[in-house]
Amino acid sequence: MTETWVIDDSSLVPVSSATVVRGLRSRINCGHLETWMTSSFGRSLAFVTNNERAMVMLFEEEGPLGDNRPTVQ
Template identity: 45%
Template sequence: MTESWVIEGDGSSPMPPEAAARALRARVEAGPGETWLTSTNGRALGLVTNGGRALVMLLADEDDPGEHAVDPGAGGVGDGYVLANGQHDRYPDEDTVPLAEAHRLVEHVVRTGEWPLDAPRAVDR
């Protein structure tokens, strides 16, 4: 079976890969800082944004610490990352990517099931 993805909490049907980045842009514009997509294979793809940068995570299952996209050499710490439970987080910029890059990564994972080959990431397992 081909893996398909849905946005958690939207009650939506599986989204085509080309719609992933568009759906995320719409959610960011509407205000939610945290979005999770779940796949038919039990994986989860999360994005938490402050509007300029995003933490992008890919988890094999709910118990997996997973892996996340990184921006090697980025300096500083960003704040304004608001989780669904209302918690406000700060992340080092090297552990986040620019929002446009986050959209590209999510669309690629939804389309292929894998990170793009050119996307640096940290494995947290």
């Protein structure tokens, strides 16, 4: 089975690698500096930027509290 990814606050339709790059650029241009994606295997991927640098975090599974997403401020 191939792993697919969706942008969490967008459509539930999986995005291709080409689409996600365009989507990230569009979100950043609109001021959305944090983007979360969820995979069909249950993993989470976060992109966080300040327009000069970016950080990417991959979470393999949910944490003990049921939510693996840290608060980014």
